[in-house]
Amino acid sequence: MWKSIWATKDLLKKGLLWRVGIGENISISSDAWIPSVVNFRLSTEVDFMRDLKGQEVIEGTFLEEDSARILRIPLAEIPHAKFLVWGGEGSGEFSIRSAYKLLQTMENHPRAYALQSDYKKFYKKLWLLNLLIKMKITIWRITWNYLPTKANMQHRGLVNDASCPWCGEGTEMIDHLFRECPVTVEVWSELLLQELCTLGNMGGKNARIHKKQISTSKDIRNFVNNYITEIDGLESRKQIEIKEEKVWRCPPRGSIKINFDGAFDERINISVSGIVARNDEGSILFSCSEIDKKVNSAFAAEALACRKAVKMGIENMWPDFIIEGDALTVIKK
Template sequence: MAKYFLNDQFLNSRLGNSSSYTWKSIWAVKDVLTKGLCWRVGTGINISINDDAWVPDAINFRLSSVVNSMRDLKVNALIDNTERIWKMELIKNTFSEEDAGKILRIPLARAPHDDFLVWGGEASGEFSVCSAYKLLQISDENPRAYALQTIYRKFYKKLWLLNLLTKIKITIWRFSWNYLPTKYRKLATNSSCPRCGERAETINHLFRECPVTVEVWTMLSLQNILIAANMDFVQWLTWVFEQLTPQLDGLENRKLVNTRENRSWSCLPREFIKINFDGAYDGKNNFSASGIVVRNEEGLVILSCSETHQGVASAFAAEAVVCRKAVRVGFENK
């Protein structure tokens, strides 16, 4: 792919002329990545205050409004690099109360590091297909996808619970989203149906109109499902699914198994210590509390402590704070 963005990043690439089908498909997801990426603040020298996505709790990770006095400034202008804290007074006097609160909740590392991009759809910052899919569903540019997901929620829920092979379920799901690689989708020069040769091989023709398909439905005594010809394909598939579900082999019985084990204390190897820690989070006030207990190889408590923290952005951040504290305690007592 270097031929398309040589000496540059993928996010700055262009489609170009006479591009391959593979490159067009890859390039099509660039906008999704752009909407889901957010800057993780380090030094702040590479992040534009007004133009870049860098506020994790905000819509699209951006400030709610442009601040003219900060138009040409970077985020490092808001950081006291000596103390590695936000310039609280400057932020409160410059931004709206809502934006100021969100900025002040962004944690700053004690040692400055380079700014870098993370995936905003996951608390860990790592990209996942699941979170990208959710981002597509709520996108204003794809309202039909969200509407389908809402309207046919019952259909999808029942589909995944059917006692069928997983590959069959996935195939049905692909039907509903028109993801099958039919000839009509320009994967072949001749789009005619290979079975009847009468019409183009679309999803609708493949499952409803082709004479071969009609004959199969008839042999199965299910020809009545071809009556609803005025429905679009997804509506028809949903209706068919409702008609056939009672004839299928029931729904999977999903029983929750109690996997909790009763464990008693077991002695550690000599000169080892065990550190237990946990955190609690109050999302309304962005407040967290952490607790740490250190025991020796005999199970005796040799150290315990608790601490509260203000301006914590999320439950994930609260866990990270107490984890960092526990690691520091471990190093100090090794």
């Protein structure tokens, strides 16, 4: 586990980005400080600026594409020192999802993550299937040979014998476990549906190894069929549940609710913020829309709209107001 963590240190370096403050102590050519670029650095190196700092930059120094990106960096209203953020998310906070995406683009990565891109359509369909999460994860683990088969456990030095615990005739690898083992073949014939055996086979295997229980193919068939019945029952209950309609709700008595939303056009880097303030009776007290140019991302567009909503509440000196929007990342930030 520690080796796996240590192997990602280069990934963390590639994903870190300086959030520019007052511009001091940032190397323009060497440091990562420009959002919306693969490595967060200038497209071309400017030799005479190797040791220059941000405050020494003059107009007309950079290429047009770099200048445009620099001008889209949002400026803080209150000066602050530089600090490191995670470049994979608009909020600057680290997430496993964005790190995983970045890992797929890296060269010399520890595993063949590029292979996963070839099966992107398959994985997209897999995660959208109406199945239990643990079943989808099991299928994903099978595709990457991540199951604790005897062969994998022997490779990691956890067991000495890699023979199949079911039949004892061959090495327990993925193909043997799900296709070649005589017990598995018998289970397929009992079920007549190959796609439904994965969970039952693993369940029977775990019971045999950990609980010293011996399951026949009929036992596994019954287990799988009972499990399918249970899932069907859960699905039918889901279908009869009444979905609550999402409608705007009035704030508590004496409070003001300010709703915000942002729209972003990435082709021209322009966003529009919409703000509406209502009282506890739902009457509109104030509404406005505003255009912002040189916006860097959809996250920035939502963040600008949220900031305008907060400033509206403060400037109107409303004693108790609620900010509401559909951008969860911005709200949490």
